[in-house]
Amino acid sequence: MGKxxxxxxxxxxxxxxEVIGIDVDERRCEMINEGVNPIPEEAGLDELxxxxxxKTLIATPRYEDARECTNFIIIVxxxxxxxxxxxxxxxxxxxxxxxxxxxxxxxxxxxxxxPPTTTETIVxxxxxxxxxxxxxxxxLAYSPxxxxxxxxISRLRGFPKIxxxxxxxxxxxxxxxxxxxxPNLQKVSSSRTAEFVKIIEGSYRDxxxxxxxxxxxxxxxxEIDFYEARSYANxxxxxxxxxxxxxxxxxxxxxxxxxxxxxxxxxxxxxxELQRTSRKINDEMAxxxxxxxxxxxxxxxxxxxxxxxxxxxxxxxxxxxGIYHSxxxxxxxxxxxxxxRVGVYDDLFSKEEIESLGxxxxxxxxxxxxxxxxxLSFSQ
Amino acid sequence: MGKxxxxxxxxxxxxxxEVIGIDVDERRCEMINEGVNPIPEEAGLDELxxxxxxKTLIATPRYEDARECTNFIIIVxxxxxxxxxxxxxxxxxxxxxxxxxxxxxxxxxxxxxxPPTTTETIVxxxxxxxxxxxxxxxxLAYSPxxxxxxxxISRLRGFPKIxxxxxxxxxxxxxxxxxxxxPNLQKVSSSRTAEFVKIIEGSYRDxxxxxxxxxxxxxxxxEIDFYEARSYANxxxxxxxxxxxxxxxxxxxxxxxxxxxxxxxxxxxxxxELQRTSRKINDEMAxxxxxxxxxxxxxxxxxxxxxxxxxxxxxxxxxxxGIYHSxxxxxxxxxxxxxxRVGVYDDLFSKEEIESLGxxxxxxxxxxxxxxxxxLSFSQ
Numbered sequence: 001m002g003k004x005x006x007x008x009x010x011x012x013x014x015x016x017x018e019v020i021g022i023d024v025d026e027r028r029c030e031m032i033n034e035g036v037n038p039i040p041e042e043a044g045l046d047e048l049x050x051x052x053x054x055k056t057l058i059a060t061p062r063y064e065d066a067r068e069c070t071n072f073i074i075i076v077x078x079x080x081x082x083x084x085x086x087x088x089x090x091x092x093x094x095x096x097x098x099x100x101x102x103x104x105x106x107x108x109x110x111x112x113x114x115p116p117t118t119t120e121t122i123v124x125x126x127x128x129x130x131x132x133x134x135x136x137x138x139x140l141a142y143s144p145x146x147x148x149x150x151x152x153i154s155r156l157r158g159f160p161k162i163x164x165x166x167x168x169x170x171x172x173x174x175x176x177x178x179x180x181x182x183p184n185l186q187k188v189s190s191s192r193t194a195e196f197v198k199i200i201e202g203s204y205r206d207x208x209x210x211x212x213x214x215x216x217x218x219x220x221x222x223e224i225d226f227y228e229a230r231s232y233a234n235x236x237x238x239x240x241x242x243x244x245x246x247x248x249x250x251x252x253x254x255x256x257x258x259x260x261x262x263x264x265x266x267x268x269x270x271x272x273e274l275q276r277t278s279r280k281i282n283d284e285m286a287x288x289x290x291x292x293x294x295x296x297x298x299x300x301x302x303x304x305x306x307x308x309x310x311x312x313x314x315x316x317x318x319x320x321x322g323i324y325h326s327x328x329x330x331x332x333x334x335x336x337x338x339x340x341r342v343g344v345y346d347d348l349f350s351k352e353e354i355e356s357l358g359x360x361x362x363x364x365x366x367x368x369x370x371x372x373x374x375x376l377s378f379s380q
Numbered sequence: 381m382g383k384x385x386x387x388x389x390x391x392x393x394x395x396x397x398e399v400i401g402i403d404v405d406e407r408r409c410e411m412i413n414e415g416v417n418p419i420p421e422e423a424g425l426d427e428l429x430x431x432x433x434x435k436t437l438i439a440t441p442r443y444e445d446a447r448e449c450t451n452f453i454i455i456v457x458x459x460x461x462x463x464x465x466x467x468x469x470x471x472x473x474x475x476x477x478x479x480x481x482x483x484x485x486x487x488x489x490x491x492x493x494x495p496p497t498t499t500e501t502i503v504x505x506x507x508x509x510x511x512x513x514x515x516x517x518x519x520l521a522y523s524p525x526x527x528x529x530x531x532x533i534s535r536l537r538g539f540p541k542i543x544x545x546x547x548x549x550x551x552x553x554x555x556x557x558x559x560x561x562x563p564n565l566q567k568v569s570s571s572r573t574a575e576f577v578k579i580i581e582g583s584y585r586d587x588x589x590x591x592x593x594x595x596x597x598x599x600x601x602x603e604i605d606f607y608e609a610r611s612y613a614n615x616x617x618x619x620x621x622x623x624x625x626x627x628x629x630x631x632x633x634x635x636x637x638x639x640x641x642x643x644x645x646x647x648x649x650x651x652x653e654l655q656r657t658s659r660k661i662n663d664e665m666a667x668x669x670x671x672x673x674x675x676x677x678x679x680x681x682x683x684x685x686x687x688x689x690x691x692x693x694x695x696x697x698x699x700x701x702g703i704y705h706s707x708x709x710x711x712x713x714x715x716x717x718x719x720x721r722v723g724v725y726d727d728l729f730s731k732e733e734i735e736s737l738g739x740x741x742x743x744x745x746x747x748x749x750x751x752x753x754x755x756l757s758f759s760q
Contacts, residue, residue: 116602162612188612189605196604197612200595204618207654211587214654215580218639221648222496224576225569232542232568233577238584239619259598268601274587274594277657 001028001059004111004145005075006039007152010048012073013057015181020066021059029059044153063097071177072098075111075145077250084257086115088122095123099130107139107173109163110191113198113251114142115258119191120166141165141174142191144198149320160184164194202255203275208241209252210278213285216243245373246285246327248316253282253325286331293335293371296378300368307341310367314346314354318374321348323357328373332359343367381408381439384491384525385455386419387532390428392453393437395561400446401439409439421700424533443477451557452478455491455525457630464637466495468502475503479510487519487553489543490571493578493631494522495638499571500546521545521554522571524578529700540564544574582635583655588621589632590658593665596623625753626665626707628696633662633705666711673715673751676758680748687721690747694726694734698754701728703737708753712739723747 001009001023009021023029031038033054037046049057058065066072076094079087091112098108108127110119119142124135131138143163147155161182165171175187188194212230219226230240247253256275263271297307316326323329335342336359343362344354351361364370370379381389381403389401403409411418413434417426429437438445446452456474459467471492478488488507490499499522504515511518523543527535541562545551555567568574592610599606610620627633636655643651677687696706703709715722716739723742724734731741744750750759 116604160612160615186612189608192602193604193609193612196599196602196609200609200620201613201618203595204591204613204620207587207591210654211584214652215583217651218643219576221643221646221651222572222576224496224573228569229573229576229580232540232566232573233581233584235540238581240580240584263598263601266601271597271601272594274590274654274657274661277654281654 001025001032001038002075002077003039003042003149004147004152005073006032006049007042007045007147008073008075008111008145008156009057010045010052011153011156012181013052014048017056017180019052019057020069021057022061022063022066023059024061026061029061032057032059041150042152043150048153063101067101069101070103070106072102072106072108073111074098074108078112078114078254079250080254080257085261086258092122092126095126096130099127102127102131102133102138104133104137105139107141107170107177109141109143109174109177111143111145113144113202113255114195115262116192116195116199118195124166135166136169139165139167139170139173140191141170142194143174143178144194146198146201149317149322156181157183160186162186162188162194162197164188164191166191199255199258202252203259203278205241206247206252206256206282207274207278208239209244209247210281212241213243213246213281213288215240217288243376244282244285244327245289245331245376247282248324248326248328249320249322250324253279283327283330286327286334289331289371289373289376290334290338293369293378294338294340296369296371297340300380302368305339305341307369308362308367309335309340309342310362310364310370311335311342311344311373312346312364312370313373314344314357314359315348319348329357329359331373336360381405381412381418382455382457383419383422383529384527384532385453386412386429387422387425387527388453388455388491388525388536389437390425390432391533391536392561393432394428397436397560399432399437400449401437402441402443402446403439404441406441409441412437412439421530422532423530428533443481447481449481450483450486452482452486452488453491454478454488458492458494458634459630460634460637465641466638472502472506475506476510479507482507482511482513482518484513484517485519487521487550487557489521489523489554489557491523491525493524493582493635494575495642496572496575496579498575504546515546516549519545519547519550519553520571521550522574523554523558524574526578526581529697529702536561537563540566542566542568542574542577544568544571546571579635579638582632583639583658585621585632586627586636586662587654587658588619589624589627590661592621593623593626593661593668595620597668623756624662624665624707625669625711625756627662628704628706628708629700629702630704633659663707663710666707666714669711669751669753669756670714670718673749673758674718674720676751677720677749680760682748685719685721687749688742688747689715689720689722690742690744690750691715691722691724691753692726692744692750693753694724694737694739695728699728709737709739711753716740 001021009019013019035050035053037049074094076090179185216226260272300307311332343360354361381401389399393399415430415433417429454474456470559565596606640652680687723740734741
């Protein structure tokens with residue numbers, strides 16, 4: 001019942017199906033069952049939780065409460081470790097718990113974004129291992145979430161959603177279930193294809209953000225206004241993205257590694273070279289902006305170590321209170337390590353919250369130089 | 381009066397202006413003056429040449445015949461040498477010839493795609509050097525051609541076209557001239573910006589073709605149908621391109637080098653890294669297909685040296701009789717160097733023309749294995 005699961009569960013319940021929603025957080029389950037939306041920033045969710053919470057949508061921390069369900073949808077986070085390798089522990093836990101209550105004829109669908117072949121290999125093994133059933137006794141499919149924090153409900157109701165089975169029958173069964181609550185549903189040939197589709201969307205975005213960052217830096221070097229050039233370059237055949245301090249969050253900076261790592265494992269060392277280069281370019285943008293900030297601070301008539309620098313915006317995306325792989329956070333830490341007098345300000349964070357991240361708080365009004373991490377603009 | 385200049389000159393003449401069109405090829409000039417279109421594959425050009433050729437559009441090999449003109453548009457090829465550096469000789473020749481007949485108050489506009497700052501630096505120097513005039517006595521602007529062989533007339537009449545001056549007055553003067561014959565004209569802040577816009581459109585295309593080629597090879601490795609995955613991945617926010625044998629022609633494989641070289645010259649060695657990686661990936665695709673063709677030939681029950689391999693398609697683009705930087709040609713030469721029995725077939729080339737390229741001709745019907753360089757498909 002997280003950011004991704006709760007909107008989905010609400011939409012399923014709203015289609016007239018009965019839903020048991022599982023979450024480890026007992027307090028969160030109580031809220032949902034009382035009709036209170038724990039994710040108020042998600043547009044349209046209040047209404048659905050009020051309508052279905054505690055009625056056709058019942059939240060619980062216990063997998064056993066879902067024993068009578070015949071369809072299981074898993075949508076838990078998959079993080080990557082410091083070596084950019086997926087950490088399957090949360091995913092494995094969820095599937096092993098489902099495996100324990102799995103019955104003959106049941107359908108299991110994974111929605112978490114995973115490396116291609118995950119569903120047909122390790123997910124299948126976890127389920128078979130716990131259930132004493134074999135593939136064919138149960139059905140297994142994959143349908144990647146394509147939601148966006150804040151817009152999940154409208155995405156589920158308007159955006160195309162794809163689904164593919166580990167085998168033919170699984171694909172058919174999963175399609176029949178999902179078409180009950182997803183208006184724009186498309187069946188693809190396999191779970192592997194569905195997994196791949198989601199990853200390459202992320203790779204497209206990451207590579208194109210890297211290209212925007214590269215062109216932005218070249219425009220700076222040539223003293224050309226990037227934004228003016230972009231506005232005339234973009235048309236039907238050209239979609240140059242926007243520059244940034246890098247790419248943060250749970251999605252775009254993570255997914256390319258699934259392909260990069262898989263190709264390395266297969267000893268195809270250069271097969272994901274463009275995606276690897278893009279990752280590097282985007283991650284290095286923090287260094288680019290650090291240099292620009294220092295050059296800005298040098299122009300202030302005071303010893304550099306005394307110039308008060310405020311970074312405005314610490315989250316990975318404007319308006320979303322999340323810092324997973326936030327490059328704005330990386331930028332703040334990079335400057336702090338240089339022993340500059342750096343403080344951070346963010347509308348969504350209190351002074352205490354910022355200090356708990358190991359950073360100094362600073363009001364923009366108290367700074368000699370303010371850098372807006374989202375607007376990429378300086379003010380004094 | 382080449383592939384790019386003649387359609388433009390015809391459109392200008394069709395707007396009611398008088399045009400002197402210069403081309404070194406005397407026979408071509410005669411054809412135009414007789415109302416005969418030397419580029420029949422260019423849609424809509426026949427009619428314009430019949431209507432204006434020898435009347436308001438007069439072709440000549442002599443720059444002196446343009447002495448009374450007050451506006452000059454230069455659109456000649458710019459090639460790159462083996463070190464990917466631009467060879468300015470044709471461009472310089474054209475501008476020096478215009479400089480010799482340039483008068484106070486005249487306007488000169490460059491349309492050839494060039495590295496950013498070319499118009500305001502070397503083009504200006506060539507004109508000032510030959511004319512005894514200084515910038516301000518004459519006006520100088522840049523407006524990149526955005527035509528596409530075969531569709532030039534409709535591109536000029538429908539697609540947005542940008543124009544920018546070396547100085548304010550030049551931009552204004554150039555805009556006033558071009559709006560007489562370009563319906564969708566946009567003024568940008570400088571010639572440098574206009575130059576940059578054209579280059580980054582090419583870089584967007586090259587990088588995205590490289591991404592398509594990289595994802596295609598990864599899909600092969602994972603046994604996923606790339607085309608199926610692409611069809612579901614592409615939507616409003618995702619524009620994955622098509623794979624290929626690489627990128628040929630005068631435009632996309634050339635323009636990224638303008639930025640790569642310029643950044644190297646400025647000792648910003650990694651500032652165009654994504655574009656450099658993309659160039660490499662696209663150029664290396666010939667090697668990828670050579671390997672696939674050899675693997676295909678190995679499956680035929682005959683000594684490899686006797687397997688007759690036919691490559692279908694030798695031009696850089698389907699339907700265009702041109703081989704500049706053709707990666708299909710590179711692929712044919714790569715296989716021939718491996719001493720395989722390789723022949724080439726192309727609808728647009730005779731047996732003699734193919735042999736004059738140093739390749740063997742082969743009818744697809746006589747081959748054991750046919751590889752279609754445009755469809756990327758094998759047949760036997």
